[in-house]
Amino acid sequence: MAQTPIILDPPPGTMDGVNILDDNTAIVQLRAPGKSYVHLRGDFNNFVINNSSLMRKSTDGNLHWMQLNNLDPDVQYRYHFLCDGNLEIGDPYGTLVLDPWEDQYISAATYPDMPSYPTGQAYWQQTVFQTVEPEFGWTDQNFQRPPSDRLIIYETLVRDFDETQTFQDVIDRLDYLQYMGFNAIELMPVSEFEGNLSWGYNPNYRFAVDKFYGTKEKLKELVNECHNRGIAVILDIVPNHGYGTDPLARLYLDGDGSIAANNPWFNETARHPFSPGYDYDHGDPWTKEFWKRVFDFWIDEFHVDGYRVDLSKGLTQTNSGSNVGYWSQYDQSRVDILFDYGNHIWNNHPGSYVILEHLGSDDEEMVLANGGFMLWGKMTQQYTESAMGYDGDINYGSWQNRGWNWPNLVTYAESHDEERAAFSLTSFGNASGDYDTKQEATAMDRLEMMHAFLLAIPGPKMMWNWGELGYQISIFDCLNGTFEEGCKLNEKPAPWEDLENEHRVGLAKTIAALNHLKKTQPVFGTYDFNVDGSGKGKRIHLYSPDQNAVLVGNFDVIPMDIVPGFPYTGTWYDHFTGEEIAVNDLGNAWYLQPGEWRLLLDTPLPTPDTDGSTPIVTNVGCMDEAAQNYDPSAEADSGTCMYVTTLELGLDGVEASPLGVHVAGSFQGWNPGGTTMELGEDGLYRASFVAVQGDMVQYKFINGNDWGQDEGVPAECGAPNGFGGFNRELTVGSADAVVPAVCFGTCESCGGTITPAGCADGDCCGEGTVWDIVSGTCVADGSVASDCPEDLNGDGAVSVSDVLQMLGAFGDVCE
Structure with missing residues (x-):
């Protein structure tokens, strides 16, 4: 040799x-x-x-x-x-x-x-x-990542998701997940791991797809199909540790199988008490180089949208030994390591999600959250105890109640690692007289209430797969009549037969309706809210200039009086019954039966279908022929029709950069030089993009092609960007539209009109809608006057101020 x-x-x-x-x-x-x-x-x-x-x-x-x-x-x-x-x-x-x-x-x-x-x-x-691999035919060019604060994540284990345990199983259920309203899927680890029947947290080869789930082309197909439905894909990734077949560990092992002293990538002994396998040394530059390549690879090669970082609290070189309390204290070296990785991802892949499974100290989590990371917000005990009819304080499920600056808390009641709420509820739930939370129908009703109080709190949320069907097989069920800790990782049967169960279908439909609200209605993204969740009578209040909401629920097993706490008197609408309610006394208490909950909004919306006796229609798609993604085969509308939105910009005396004028935003990955605005004969710059109706799009204009040349968006017409500044924001309507021209860096209109070209004839609005000069959007015909006729304030012009003066005096229509 x-x-x-x-x-x-x-x-x-x-x-x-x-x-x-x-x-x-x-x-x-x-x-x-x-x-x-x-x-x-x-x-x-x-x-x-x-x-x-x-x-x-x-x-x-x-x-x-x-x-x-x-x-x-x-x-x-x-x-x-x-x-x-x-x-x-x-x-x-x-x-x-x-x-x-x-x-x-x-x-x-x-x-x-x-x-x-x-x-x-x-x-x-x-x-x-192979030197030349077949090119995958990506068709996700128009995909726009959902805003992080509107994420509704569906965590899933491919191994258990359906019968054949493959990526194809997930692809085959995407119509269902789309109907359910989830806008992100979080896949438990899919990179090569030891064995086949694993959760995936024992990985070895970090750039390879585990073949037990399918080919890498099939994973790309899954991501592509998700993106074509408006669903982001987040990968669970495991940088804390490796196992014996990890080649970087295997290169330098002692005879007893422990890490050798000369291993450049791993610590000889773990630096914290919860590290399984071999502990990566994230203070070593070679380790950092390796993991930055891993983070780049899956986004570049597979178009994934970000990561859930498993056991992120373990990425430290501070040696806490077996002292859990010491490990959980604020650790600046750990913060520095995480920001080094996070900034690498964000600089190379703007807009990517980075979610930490940190479960650390409040002060450390606050620093990470305020710096742009999302963090898992475990609230399993609190939500489950509440659903069971016991005392559960859900206030800590709010990012504001943790003192954070931004909505970066991914709150959840269930995850892969926790006991299933439906099992706890049907096994140990409270009861009073004939009212028993352990009975299936009652349990599913209470899970509806639990999810309402989870999803209504602004900020990203997560659900474990099948939670929408009230999955009630214990995580510790050995499927032989016994329950053991050692059975936690065992395969569990998929419950798709529950789609024939009236009570569970009703739960799924209710969660789908809540998800739709969270994605599309402005108040569910507000920063102005409060959560009163410590007692058995719980309330959530959401406020915004355009919409308000009150959620009230009785988590007790006996009736109770509770004051909803409406912010003003007037007409309110029960979203799930369609009932119109006249509120005349703000101090009036409502008498709620056990498990009864009501969601009230001050804007009327279509009443959702929550009837569990009728099946869920999963052959959904866009049914608007005018949309970019019209699907003539769809049996029900998915709410994902895509339309062209055109942005207009006037420089109004500002000299145009020789590098061009651009727009960057969530619709194109925040690439400052990626979307050029074209100069028209009228002196306005224009650029268009395609997005799903109801999408919240943030953007800003760039006089040049790089950051530092971007406009400063004033607070009065901006939305917080999570870093102390503001972006422009719009909600994509239900028709192609032109957003009225604004001046660079101001809230002022440019071009002499706030009405888009063609809107005088209704050309920019869809059938049955007209342009509303007050809101600057297309609205239902009849909800805005067609001929508000006169100069009410005597300034010589009919303008928005005249409309507002008229509305204040006479009501809500012009006649």
């Missing part, structure tokens, strides 16, 4: 892993300091071990590399590294892994044409590369 490598540095810019130079040439590089020699064995050299397989070694001894020539672009090449003649590992950067122990259990239907394992040539996991 050749053991004396040629000492030569790799070409500049060569990265660890496979570097494709052209269709027939690649350089493969392994970083392995301290290894005397490394052989690269694979199909390209018939797995030989001789001088031809011996990799060159860099002058500093850290890198081993080899250039491969005359490669066939149609061939998938299997390969591994053999270090110092006795240690075989796959490529840490490999994107396809062949496993000699587990692949036999993966069906051809799940992974067609899987490369065979090179039996007789290897004994450990192999990686695979």
Whole structure:
């Protein structure tokens, strides 16, 4: 066996892993300091071990590399590294892994044409590369990530989601998830992990899709199909630890299987008491380089929209040993590590979500949240106890009640890690007389109330898969009549037969209606709200200039009087019954039965279908022929019709930059030079985008093509951007529309009119709607006057001020 490598540095810019130079040439590089020699064995050299397989070694001894020539672009090449003649590992950067122990259990239907394992040539996991891979046909160019404060996340484990345990199962249920109103899916880890039937938190190869779920093309298809439905995809990622088959760990292990002192990427002993497996050293620059490549890879290659960072509190080099209290204290080194990763992601992929499973101290979480991270907000006990009819204080489920500046708390009642609320409710719920929360119908009603008080609080929210159906198999159920901690990770049966259960369908429909409100109605994104959630009579009040809402519920098992706390007298509407209610006395108490809850708004909206006796229609789509994504096969409207919105800008004396005028926003990933505004003959700059009706879009204009040349949006016409400033904001309507021209950096209109071109004839509004000059939007015909005729204030012009004066004096219509 050749053991004396040629000492030569790799070409500049060569990265660890496979570097494709052209269709027939690649350089493969392994970083392995301290290894005397490394052989690269694979199909390209018939797995030989001789001088031809011996990799060159860099002058500093850290890198081993080899250039491969005359490669066939149609061939998938299997390969591994053999270090110092006795240690075989796959490529840490490999994107396809062949496993000699587990692949036999993966069906051809799940992974067609899987490369065979090179039996007789290897004994450990192999990686695979191809110089020219088939291009995936992405069609998600118009996808706009939902605003982070409007996220309704559906956390799911592909393994248990449906019968065949594949990405295809999730694809097949996307119409259902779209109907349910979820605008983000959070996939538990899908990168290669040990075994097949795992939750995925024992990962090894961080750039490879686990084949048990399907091919990488199938994962791309899942992301693409989600995006085409307005659904973001968030990956659960595990940077805290690795396990024995992690190639970076395996490179440097002692004889007893523990991390060796010379391992550059891992700590010899974990720095905190809750680290499973081997603990990554995130203070090491090589570790940081590796993980930044991981974070870039899944966004670039798979178009995912961000990450849920598992066990983020473990990313520290402060050694707390077994002291949980010390580990949970504020740790500036941990904060610095997380911001280093977060800023890398945001700088390279603006608008990406980064959600931390931190569950840390209040002061540390506040710093992270105010800096742009979202954080898991575990409220399982509080919401479940409330639903069961006991004392549960949900006030801490509000980001404002935690003292944060921005709505970055992902509150949840259930997650993959917690007991199922429906199991606790139907097993241990409270009762009084004939009213028993353990009975199925009553339990589902109370889960409706629980979810109303979860989803109504402004800010992002998360649900565990099947929670919308009241999944009541315990997380600890061994499915043999026993309950054990050791059964927590076991497979659990999917409950899709519950779509035939009247009570559970009613729950699902109610949650879908709540999700729709949260995504589309302005008051559910307000910063002006309060949560009164400590007693059994709970209330949430939401206030905004355009809409107000009051949610009141009796979580007790006996009737109670409760004052709803309306902000003003007048007409209110029960959203779920359609009842119109005249409120004359703000101090009047309502008598609510146990489990009764009411959601009141001061704007009338269509009454949603919550009838559990009729099936959920999942063949949904856009039914508006005028929309960009009209679906003639749809049986029900999905509320996801997409329309063209055109933005207009006047510079009004400001000199245009020679770099051009641009607009950046949530609709295009906040790329300051990505969307050019075209100058029209009328002196206005215009740019258009396509988005889903009801989407809240934030944007700002750029006089140039980079940050620092962006406008300062005044507070009076802006929405908080989460970093102390303001962006412009609009809600996409139900027709193609032109937003009236504004002047750069001001709230003032430009171009002499606030009415878009063509709106005098109704051309910019959809059928049955007209342009309302007061609100600056298309509204239902008849809800705004067509001929408010006169100069009421005597200023010589009929304008908005005349309309407002007339409305204040005479009511809500012009006649």
